[in-house]
Amino acid sequence: MVSFKINGETVQARQGWTVLETARQHGVHIPTLCHHEAVEPSGACRLCVVEVVQGKWSKIVISCMYPVAEGIEILTDSPRVKNVRRWILEMLLAECPGSKEIRALAAEYGVSASRFAAHHPDEQCILCGLCVRVCKEVVGVSAISTIGRGVHKKIGSPYQGPAEACVACGSCVTVCPTGAMRARLDAVRGEPKVKLAHGAK
Amino acid sequence: MSNISAVPQPWAERLNSAADLEALRQRLEAGQDPNRPEIIVCHGTGCLANGSPQAAEALKKAIKDAGLDAKVVPGIKITGCHGFCSRGPLVVVRPQGLFYQRVQPEDAQEIVQTTLIEGKPVDRLLYVDPVSGEHIPHEKDIPFYKHQERIVLRNIGKVDPTDLGDTLVRGGYQALAKALFSMTPEEVVQQVEASGLRGRGGAGFPTGRKWRSALAAVAKKGGPVYVVVNGDEGDPGAFMDRTIMEGDPHAVLEGLILGAYALGAHQGYMYVRAEYPVAIKHLGIAMEQARALGLLGENILGSGFSFDVQVNRGAGAFVCGESTALFTSIEGRAGEPKPKYVRSVEEGLWGRPTVLNNVETWANVPQIVEKGGAWFAGIGVPHSTGTKVFSLVGKVNNVGLVEVPMGIPLQDIVEKLGGGVPGGQPFKAVQTGGPSGGCLPERLLDLPLDFDALTEAGSMMAAWASAACARCSTASARARAASRTSWTCAAWPRPSRTAPCAPWAAAPPTRCSPPCNTSRTSTWPTSRTTSARPGCARTSSPTA
Structure with missing residues (x-):
């Protein structure tokens, strides 16, 4: 067992756990968007940042991937952490102004407007890739993926047509932190081949 | 230019010992x-x-x-x-x-x-x-x-990179023969540690320590271990790695084989960006010729050690120079970096211990093995040993590639090697380290160029040194341009009031039509240097 401190309280963790897992185990709240217990962490949304203090120096790390170590001290709500989160939320607000969840989360941290230009007022997707990871790791079909890179990156199916591999399980919609996948599922699974409407002959 | 099919036949048979290699070298030299x-x-x-x-x-x-x-x-x-x-x-x-x-x-x-x-x-x-x-x-x-001291660039400009025989005459693969037959892998690592060689990619991590941690990781996790060359040189204005891969591909290859021998690796990768077609071609030819002679592949020089390498071409993503993105790209997935708190020597390519070093770092290894770590440590300054290759671009008389001992004052680079600022203009600032680095103003001209001094001054080693003079461009403009595109440095829009400042002012007339005042520069090989440059669109200039 590894013992270290979260916000001044000593906690125990198994070797190989991440800081986020340990914090959740001990009831310490750390906000996350792209994290889900069912899949490997990817560190995409950066919202789970915490401050690691080791002796005289400290650094900001993402708790969903930072491995626990003996004797470190974690601060989940220090002024530095809050400042970084506010920045992240401001950028998320500009990236997907259409998301109710992001707006609510931003409001929690006192962020109501973004100083960055928002180009797509209805955008909801934060491109965290959680849907892609669920489709690959849990469902095992990889029907969707990220397409393009940089500002052109988006979530979609191969050749942006209906995906043959999609089993229409809806896992991507379930895990999506902002509900953006709801609007995309139809494009991914295409027209159902078997009509299940009542009364069909 | 000769190619593999033009390998002189009498010596194209496989070498099975160090004596074979020496005999071949002497035969070629006598010829x-x-x-x-x-x-x-x-x-x-x-x-x-x-x-x-x-x-x-x-x-x-x-x-x-x-x-x-x-x-x-x-x-x-x-x-x-x-x-x-x-x-x-x-x-x-x-x-x-x-x-x-x-x-x-x-x-x-x-x-x-x-x-x-x-x-x-x-x-x-x-x-x-x-x-x-x-x-x-x-x-x-x-x-x-x-004023240069050429260790990495010693063969470049002297050998035909597509002819292995030429490299052999100048002492190529001697270090490999020495290591395979008279040194243990442990001794090779010790020599690299003793040399004080630090990663030439920019961060300056001690190479010996990196190899040592990889060995520790292998001892803990077991094999296989991979060695990788990072040839995804992307910083604007930097062309050191390209020159090495194009001009002396065997130095990189030999360094990589030595590293593989030291670490017990049997598979290596060279990740080269797609924009370097000549480098990819020359590395391919070098590998093929080395394989034909038994310097690469199964049972190298009859020593029982086997190692092979493949070239992976990038697909145009700057980020693939970053280690995790580079690994995912080699693995065949989208080259996206991922956050990690585990070093690549423990978990790199395919989750295995991996040693990733820069082209220039690998090219230093044969010389270290051949002449000893102590010899290398005697060059440069303590903590930053050896030499460093710089791309010298911008407002200096002599634009090009230089190799100087570590710790040389900045002034020497700008004035002795660079030939000063064109037109006798006052010097203003020099930027080192590309977009990640910083601008060093005139008062820091005495600054010795080594990893620690540059970091302390707020800049960075590696990449390029680009000088700006007082009148023609402000340092901030240069920094802005540097972060924009790579061709900006060469096709710097000429400020109308300072004609003599442009280093290309004395160059032969351009092929642009209609004639414009920004004549061609030699640093940039792409089509942009002829007609697609923004400067060329100008038909008149106050200095014309």
């Missing part, structure tokens, strides 16, 4: 006459863009026309970049070592007549010292070369 006139034409990317293939063709034709073929058989050798890119196409005539700059096809006749037949230099093609105005005939006397 070369040191007094044979030889014309070396630089085929670095910069000179290629300036028309060196045409110059080489014209020289060949002129030699044939003069009927010299039968008498003295002067050879024409095609080599990698000589470094002095702003003066290209470069031609060096051996054995005298005469250095001709900006050689055009129409100069070929005169070179053959005056130099080869009459034995005199062609004055108008010689380098002119910008300070004294004197003509300097010999390569070794030119300040740009005189």
Whole structure:
């Protein structure tokens, strides 16, 4: 067992756990968007940042991937952490102004407007890739993926047509932190081949 | 340019021992006459863009026309970049070592007549010292070369990169034979540790320590371990790695094989960006020739050690120079970086311990193994040993590639090697380290160039040094431009009031039509250097 401190309280963790897992185990709240217990962490949304203090120096790390170590001290709500989160939320607000969840989360941290230009007022997707990871790791079909890179990156199916591999399980919609996948599922699974409407002959 | 099919047949059989290699080297050396006139034409990317293939063709034709073929058989050798890119196409005539700059096809006749037949230099093609105005005939006397110390670049500009025999004559693969037959892997790691070699990619992590941690990771997790060359040089204005891969691919390959031997790796990768087609081609030829001789592949030199390597081409993503993105790209997935708190020596390519080093770092390894870590540690300054290759671009007289010992003052680079700021303008600032680095103003001119001093000054090692002078561009403009695109440095929009500041002011006229005032520069090989540059769109300029 590894013992270290979260916000001044000593906690125990198994070797190989991440800081986020340990914090959740001990009831310490750390906000996350792209994290889900069912899949490997990817560190995409950066919202789970915490401050690691080791002796005289400290650094900001993402708790969903930072491995626990003996004797470190974690601060989940220090002024530095809050400042970084506010920045992240401001950028998320500009990236997907259409998301109710992001707006609510931003409001929690006192962020109501973004100083960055928002180009797509209805955008909801934060491109965290959680849907892609669920489709690959849990469902095992990889029907969707990220397409393009940089500002052109988006979530979609191969050749942006209906995906043959999609089993229409809806896992991507379930895990999506902002509900953006709801609007995309139809494009991914295409027209159902078997009509299940009542009364069909 | 010769290729694999042109490998001289008598020695193309497999070598099975160090003695075989030595015998072959001696045989090749005996076949070369040191007094044979030889014309070396630089085929670095910069000179290629300036028309060196045409110059080489014209020289060949002129030699044939003069009927010299039968008498003295002067050879024409095609080599990698000589470094002095702003003066290209470069031609060096051996054995005298005469250095001709900006050689055009129409100069070929005169070179053959005056130099080869009459034995005199062609004055108008010689380098002119910008300070004294004197003509300097010999390569070794030119300040740009005189103040350099060439370890990594020792063969570049001297060997034909597509001919393994040429490299062997100059001592290629001697370090490999020495390591395989007289050193244990542990001793190789010890030599690299003792050399104090630090990663040339920019961060300056001690290479020996990296290898040591990889060995520790292998001991803990078991094999396999991979060695990888990072040839995804993407910083604007940087062309050190490209020059090394193009001009001396065997140095990189030999360094990689030595690293693999030290670490017990059997598979290596060279990740080269797609924008370096010549580097990819030359590495491919080098690997094929080395394989044919048994210097790569199964049972290298009959030692029982097997190692093979493959070239992976990037797909145009700058981020793939970052280790995690590079690994995912090699693994065949989208090259996206992922956050990690585990080092790649423990968990890298395919989750295995991986040693990823820069091209220049690998190219240093053969020399360290051959001459010993202590020899290498004696060059440069403590904590930053050896030499460093810099791309020197921007507002200096001598634009090109230089290799200097670590710890050399910044002033020496700008003034002795760079030849000062054009037009006698006052120096303002120099930027090192590319977009990640910083601008060093005039008051820091005494700053020694080593990893720690640069980091302390808020800049960074590696990449390039780009000077700005007071009147023509502000340092901030240079920094802004540097973060925008790579061609900005060469095709710097000429400020209208400062004509003499542009280093290309004295260059031959451009091919642009209609003629514009930004004549071509030699550093940038792409089509952008001719007509697509923004400067070329201007038809009039106050200085025209």
